[in-house]
Amino acid sequence: MDPAFRELLADFLSEGFERTDAVEHHLLAMPSEDIEGRREGVIAIKRQLHTLKGNAGMMGLGDLQQLAHTLEDRVEVLDAEDRDGLATGIDSLLQGVDQMRAHLRSLTREETAEETDRDSDLPAPPDERAEENAKDPGSNALSQTPGADARSKAAQRSPAERGQDAPSPNAIPTSGLDQEGDDGVQALGFRASDGRIRIPYAKIDELVELQAEALVLRTRLAEAINAGTDVATALRISTLRQARRTAGGGDGSSSADGEPERWENVSDAWQALEKSLDRMQDRIIDLGMVPLEGLFRPLGRIVHDESRREGKRVELKVRGGETPIDKALLEVAGEALGHLVRNAIIHGIETPDVRTARGKPPIGAVDLKAAVVSGEVRIEVADDGGGVDLEAIERQMVDHHPDATARAMTPGDDPFAVVFEAGITSRGDADMSAGRGVGLSAVKASVERVGGRVELRSVAGKGTSFQLALPLTTTILRSLLLRADQETYALPLSAVTESLHLDTSALHTVNQTGVLRWRGRVVPLLDLGLAFETTDTMREEGFAIVIETGGRARALVVDDIAGIRDIVVKSLDPIVGHPVGISGSTILGDGRVIMILDPVTLATIPSATGPAS
Amino acid sequence: MSDAKQTPPSGSDSERDADHPERIYAFADAIEAERERSTDSEAGPAPRPETWVSFEIDREIYALPVEPVKEVLRVTEITRVPHAPNPVRGVTQLRGRVIPVVDLALRLGLPERQQDQGNRILVVGSKGRLIGLLVDRVHQVMQLDRNRVQAPPDDVMTSRSDFVTAVYHLADRLILMLDVDRVLVIREAQDVA
Numbered sequence: 044m045d046p047a048f049r050e051l052l053a054d055f056l057s058e059g060f061e062r063t064d065a066v067e068h069h070l071l072a073m074p075s076e077d078i079e080g081r082r083e084g085v086i087a088i089k090r091q092l093h094t095l096k097g098n099a100g101m102m103g104l105g106d107l108q109q110l111a112h113t114l115e116d117r118v119e120v121l122d123a124e125d126r127d128g129l130a131t132g133i134d135s136l137l138q139g140v141d142q143m144r145a146h147l148r149s150l151t152r153e154e155t156a157e158e159t160d161r162d163s164d165l166p167a168p169p170d171e172r173a174e175e176n177a178k179d180p181g182s183n184a185l186s187q188t189p190g191a192d193a194r195s196k197a198a199q200r201s202p203a204e205r206g207q208d209a210p211s212p213n214a215i216p217t218s219g220l221d222q223e224g225d226d227g228v229q230a231l232g233f234r235a236s237d238g239r240i241r242i243p244y245a246k247i248d249e250l251v252e253l254q255a256e257a258l259v260l261r262t263r264l265a266e267a268i269n270a271g272t273d274v275a276t277a278l279r280i281s282t283l284r285q286a287r288r289t290a291g292g293g294d295g296s297s298s299a300d301g302e303p304e305r306w307e308n309v310s311d312a313w314q315a316l317e318k319s320l321d322r323m324q325d326r327i328i329d330l331g332m333v334p335l336e337g338l339f340r341p342l343g344r345i346v347h348d349e350s351r352r353e354g355k356r357v358e359l360k361v362r363g364g365e366t367p368i369d370k371a372l373l374e375v376a377g378e379a380l381g382h383l384v385r386n387a388i389i390h391g392i393e394t395p396d397v398r399t400a401r402g403k404p405p406i407g408a409v410d411l412k413a414a415v416v417s418g419e420v421r422i423e424v425a426d427d428g429g430g431v432d433l434e435a436i437e438r439q440m441v442d443h444h445p446d447a448t449a450r451a452m453t454p455g456d457d458p459f460a461v462v463f464e465a466g467i468t469s470r471g472d473a474d475m476s477a478g479r480g481v482g483l484s485a486v487k488a489s490v491e492r493v494g495g496r497v498e499l500r501s502v503a504g505k506g507t508s509f510q511l512a513l514p515l516t517t518t519i520l521r522s523l524l525l526r527a528d529q530e531t532y533a534l535p536l537s538a539v540t541e542s543l544h545l546d547t548s549a550l551h552t553v554n555q556t557g558v559l560r561w562r563g564r565v566v567p568l569l570d571l572g573l574a575f576e577t578t579d580t581m582r583e584e585g586f587a588i589v590i591e592t593g594g595r596a597r598a599l600v601v602d603d604i605a606g607i608r609d610i611v612v613k614s615l616d617p618i619v620g621h622p623v624g625i626s627g628s629t630i631l632g633d634g635r636v637i638m639i640l641d642p643v644t645l646a647t648i649p650s651a652t653g654p655a656s
Numbered sequence: 657m658s659d660a661k662q663t664p665p666s667g668s669d670s671e672r673d674a675d676h677p678e679r680i681y682a683f684a685d686a687i688e689a690e691r692e693r694s695t696d697s698e699a700g701p702a703p704r705p706e707t708w709v710s711f712e713i714d715r716e717i718y719a720l721p722v723e724p725v726k727e728v729l730r731v732t733e734i735t736r737v738p739h740a741p742n743p744v745r746g747v748t749q750l751r752g753r754v755i756p757v758v759d760l761a762l763r764l765g766l767p768e769r770q771q772d773q774g775n776r777i778l779v780v781g782s783k784g785r786l787i788g789l790l791v792d793r794v795h796q797v798m799q800l801d802r803n804r805v806q807a808p809p810d811d812v813m814t815s816r817s818d819f820v821t822a823v824y825h826l827a828d829r830l831i832l833m834l835d836v837d838r839v840l841v842i843r844e845a846q847d848v849a
Contacts, residue, residue, distance in 0.1 A: 530736070575738035613754040615737065615747065616785055618840065622739035628747055628754045636735040636749050 114139040253323040260316040267308035336364035363413030383424040391428030425508035431501040494537040524605035528577035538642035559598040567650040570600040592642040710795040727779040757788040
C-alpha cells in the first residue's frame, strides 16, 4: 500500500469510528427525547452517515459506501410514533452500526497488518489478553466477534426480544470481509490499540517551550560548572555578585576565592533544571491521558442491549466524563466498567413489576461517577437495585469451599470481599452474560495488576455500589523499596496492607508452610530470597510485608525496608520471558537497575517450608 | 578451530585494554566510521564488501553485521532477573534505558564459561528493541567479501544452526556469521534456569 494512501486511510478510519460512535450515541438517546429532539437526532444521524458515505466513496471503499447508504435510507424507521415501533427501528439501526464497526475494524486490521509488515516490531508476543477474553465466560454477546452477523446475534437474543425483531436482518448487505478474531474491548466500541492519539497543538507547543527552557538551563549549568576553571567567567560572576551584594548591602562573609560561589551557581542552575524537567515530565504524562468519556460512551450501548435482554428498564446517568485517565489503563478500565455495568443490570436492577411492588420507580438507575481523588482516578458504578444477598453468598461459600470453616469470616474483614471470589454468584441460573461467578474475580485481578482496587458496598433492598480506583498514571509508581540478600526490589504501594517487624512469636508452621499470625488471621509467609532463589533458608529476622491481592494474602519476608519512592516504570524486553513475580524494572538514583515486584503473580509462588524452629 | 596464537586480543591484551578505556571508544568510533562509509556508498556499485564485527566465544570467531551493533560496553553491574530463561544474565541500563543482557554462548547452546575482564557487551538494536549480547571478547570491524561466504557445514553446527546463517573462510580460519534477528527471536519454550 502506498504510504500516502495508508496515512489517508488511517485518518479515514479514525474519523469513521468517531462518526459511527456518534450515530450510536444519537440512536441510544432517541427513546428519552421528545418529538423535537428526535427530529434533531434523525438529522444528526443522517448527516453523519452522509459524510461517512461520501468519504468511503472517495477512498474507493464501495462496500462501506453501500452500507452507509442503506443505513441512511433506513433512518426513516425512526419516525415511528409508537414506543415499540421506535425501539424496533433503533435496534435494526444499531445492528447496522455494528456492521459498520466490523467493516472499519477489518480495514484497520489490514492497515495495521501492513504497517507491521513494513516496520514490524517484535516477533509478536502471544496476545494473552485476547486469550483471557476468550476464556472469560463473563463476556457476553457484545464482546463476541463482530462477525456477529445478524443471524447469530438474533439467535442469541431472548425470545421476548426476538419477537420484536421485525425487520429482516438480511436487509442490510453483509460483505465477505474477514470479520473474525477481535477482542472484547474493541467490541465494546472503543479502540485502545489503534496506536494513535490526538494531541492538540497547544500541548506540543508547551512541550517545545519547556524543552527550550531545559536547554537554556543545561547551558547555564555547564557554564556554572566550568566557571571554576574559566577564570574570566569566574571573575565576571564574582564581580557581578560583588556588585549585587554591594548594591543590596548584604554581608560580605562569603569567601572571595570564588569556589563556594561557583557551587552556589551550580546548585542554583541544577535546581532550576530539575524543576524544568519535572514540569516537562508532568506534561508528557499528561499527553498520555485521555478523558474517560471515550469509555463511558460504549456503556450506553451495553445498558440498552442488556436491559432489553433482561426485560428491564434502566437509565444510565454519567458524571465526570472529563476525568483524565492514562491511556495505558483504558483497556483494563473499559473491561471493568463493562462488567460492572452489566452486573448492575443483570444482578442489581429488578424487573419493572418487582420494582413497582417494592415501591421503587419502574425504571432502574445506574449511576456512573468519575473524579480524581487524592492522586487516583475513582469511578463509582451504583445501582438502585436489590443489593447483594450476603446470606445466599455465604451458603454458596460453604458449598464451594468445604474447608470454609478454616477461613471463616473474622470481625474486621470486609463482608463483601467474598463477592470477588471465583465461583461465587448471586444468581441461581448462570447464563452467557453473567452469573458464572468468574467475572468479578477477573475484574478484581486485572485492576489490581495495574495497581488499582475494586470495592463493593451494598445495602440489601436499596442497591449496590462498586468503587473502582485506578492509579493516575502507569508510568510512575509509588513503591516500597525492599531488600533481601543484597538485592533491592520495588513493591507497588497499592498492594501493601501493612509492614511489620518480624516477630518470631507470631511465626508458625501449618501443613509444613510457614505462616504469620496477623490480626487474628493466618497468612502464608513468602520469603523473597527463597522465591527468587537468592537463599535457601527462610530468614527469621527482618520485616514482613503483608500484601493482599486477587483474594490472596501473603506476608513477604525481607531483610529491610529501604523507604518509599516514586519510581519510573521501565518495561522488560520480551526476551526475558514473563518471570513470575516480576512486572518490570526501574532505575534508582544511583543508576542501579532493580526489579518491580508483581503482587498478583508473586502471591501464586508456593510458600516454602516454615522456619526451622 | 582456532588456536590461541591466531586470536589477536589475547587475555593479557584485554587486561591492558581495561587500563585504557579510550580503546573501547576508538573501537566504537571505528564502527561509527564504517557505518557512515557503508551508508554513504549506498548509491554506489552493487557488489561492495560488507562490514561485519567479529568477536570470540569459546575460542571460536563469530561475526554480526555492523549495522545493528550500536555500541560496545564493558561489563558493569548486571541486575539478575529472577526466573528469567537461562541465557538471560539480567538487565543493565544504557543512558536511562533498561536493556536485557543475553549470554550469547548460552544462547548458542555452548557451555557456561568463566567470566573475565575482556568480556564485552555488544548492544544490538533491531526493530525498536535494544539488547546486550555478552561475548568473550570483541575482535575487529572487518570487510567481508560476499564471494567467500559459504553455507554452514552440517556437521559443526547442530546446536547453532538456528543462528549461524553462513561461514566465511579467512586464510586459516572460519568465521561463523550470525543472523541478529534469529538470535533475538523470542521462543516460547525457553529453558528456564
